[in-house]
Amino acid sequence: MFDKLKTLERRYDELADLLCRPETSANQELFRKYGKEHSDLSETVAAFREHQKLKEQFEGNREMITGGDAELAALAEEENKSLAPKLAALEEKLKELLVPKDPLDVKNLIMEIRAGTGGDEAGLFAAELFNMYSRFAAQKGLKVETMSVSPNQAGGIKEVIATIEGKGAYGLFKYESGVHRVQRVPKTETQGRIHTSTVTVAILAEAEEKEVHLNPNDLRVDVFRSSGPGGQSVNTTDSAVRITHLPTGMVVSMQDEKSQIKNRAKAMRVLLSRLQDFYRSQEKEKESQARKSQIGSGERSEKIRTYNFPQGRLTDHRINLSLFNLQEIMAGELDELADNLRLSAQGKMLAAAARGDGGESDN
Numbered sequence: 001m002f003d004k005l006k007t008l009e010r011r012y013d014e015l016a017d018l019l020c021r022p023e024t025s026a027n028q029e030l031f032r033k034y035g036k037e038h039s040d041l042s043e044t045v046a047a048f049r050e051h052q053k054l055k056e057q058f059e060g061n062r063e064m065i066t067g068g069d070a071e072l073a074a075l076a077e078e079e080n081k082s083l084a085p086k087l088a089a090l091e092e093k094l095k096e097l098l099v100p101k102d103p104l105d106v107k108n109l110i111m112e113i114r115a116g117t118g119g120d121e122a123g124l125f126a127a128e129l130f131n132m133y134s135r136f137a138a139q140k141g142l143k144v145e146t147m148s149v150s151p152n153q154a155g156g157i158k159e160v161i162a163t164i165e166g167k168g169a170y171g172l173f174k175y176e177s178g179v180h181r182v183q184r185v186p187k188t189e190t191q192g193r194i195h196t197s198t199v200t201v202a203i204l205a206e207a208e209e210k211e212v213h214l215n216p217n218d219l220r221v222d223v224f225r226s227s228g229p230g231g232q233s234v235n236t237t238d239s240a241v242r243i244t245h246l247p248t249g250m251v252v253s254m255q256d257e258k259s260q261i262k263n264r265a266k267a268m269r270v271l272l273s274r275l276q277d278f279y280r281s282q283e284k285e286k287e288s289q290a291r292k293s294q295i296g297s298g299e300r301s302e303k304i305r306t307y308n309f310p311q312g313r314l315t316d317h318r319i320n321l322s323l324f325n326l327q328e329i330m331a332g333e334l335d336e337l338a339d340n341l342r343l344s345a346q347g348k349m350l351a352a353a354a355r356g357d358g359g360e361s362d363n
Contacts, residue, residue: 005048005094012038012045044097051090058083099346104205105171110273111203114159115152116179118197121186123156125307126199128330129180130160133173135332142166147266148256161270163206170205175341177203178304185310194310198303206269207276214275220244221264226255243267250274319344 015038018024024031061076061083113130115122134144143165150158164173180199185192226240240255241263252271254263306315307326314329314337315322321340323329329337 001094001098004098005044008041009045009048012041015041044094047090047093047097051087051094054083054087054090058087095350096346099349102171102174105174106168107170108163108165108206109170109173109203110147110161110163110206110270111173111176111201112159112161112270113157113202114200115157116198116200118182118195120152120154120156120188121182121195122197122199123152123154123158124186125156125180125182125197126158126160127156129199129201130157130162132330132332132334133164133176134162136334137164137166137169137173139332140166140168140172142169142172146256147270148254163269170203172338173203174205175338175345176201176304178302180305180307181303182307183309184307204270204273204277207272209268209272212272212275212279214272218246220246223260226258239263241267243271245271245275248275248278250278316341 015034018034019031019038024034058080061080064076065073065080067073111130111133113126115126118125137144144162145165146160146162148159148161150160152158178201180201182197182199183194186195189195220243222242222244223238224240224242225238239258239260240253241260242251242253243264244251250271252267252274254267254270257263257266304316304318306313306317307330308315309326311324312326313322313324314326316337319340321337323336325333
């Protein structure tokens with residue numbers, strides 16, 4: 001680890017020198033490139049230098065402890081008692097900083113929540129999950145915007161598609177993809193029996209057009225008249241848009257806006273993000289058929305979590321974590337859960353890096 005840190009420190013100093021050169025200042029693209037790399041290394045290098053400084057101090061004290069002067073030895077030993085936990089904490093921080101970063105973590109995201117098995121109860125829970133995520137996002141200073149929502153007759157939702165915008169949005173939510181299972185007594189249940197329902201969540205890093213190769217000839221765009229619940233017309237013009245990506249068969253429909261242009265723009269945002277996720281998954285499968293994600297397999301079909309309301313318990317099956325504050329979690333208090341997922345992923349990435357079989361995130 002420390003050999004790698006020394007290499008990063010040399011590169012940091014080299015970049016500082018490059019940024020001072022006139023030829024770099026004259027080339028704005030190169031200046032931005034070097035500046036970003038220098039900035040990305042700054043926290044790691046600062047922590048490494050602090051560690052080296054404390055380590056040198058610690059080793060110097062050890063020499064004094066064995067040097068024969070009893071008074072100095074006592075002072076040095078006392079100081080080392082306070083230095084030891086600081087060194088250990090810095091080493092842990094350096095390990096975390098060396099974990100490969102997912103470049104998508106800083107991006108905005110598109111969230112898709114769909115009711116699964118369980119009828120109206122699944123739709124009600126889908127709405128509750130969306131509210132939970134919206135509250136958590138608000139706590140983190142992120143902006144949630146609903147793009148499309150299909151309500152059910154019981155007051156829940158069949159499907160909702162929303163964007164969450166702000167720095168680090170995808171990194172904060174990316175481990176939420178998968179099947180969420182709820183166990184509870186529905187309000188309509190007269191005999192007090194516990195029902196099990198499921199909701200599927202998909203978290204996609206929002207893609208830009210330049211990031212996804214998209215041939216316009218591969219798209220079929222259909223327009224149709226928007227309709228509301230029950231099929232009644234809510235618009236007298238053909239403003240709804242359905243875009244089909246012919247090579248993959250992906251279909252995205254949008255009808256919430258009265259403007260065909262706005263519906264098309266929304267549909268393209270979702271399609272691009274789905275395609276980026278699809279191509280990224282394909283690339284990873286080519287890289288290694290055997291290697292799985294740090295947190296489960298990342299498949300939408302995988303049951304990742306159970307919300308047991310009678311017991312007030314949430315269990316995340318990927319990391320064998322059970323929490324007994326379900327009411328607070330549903331109110332948006334997701335920090336403990338998110339921290340445990342992140343730490344588990346980092347631990348597995350560090351172990352993978354140590355084995356030399358790669359350590360990047362699959363999510």
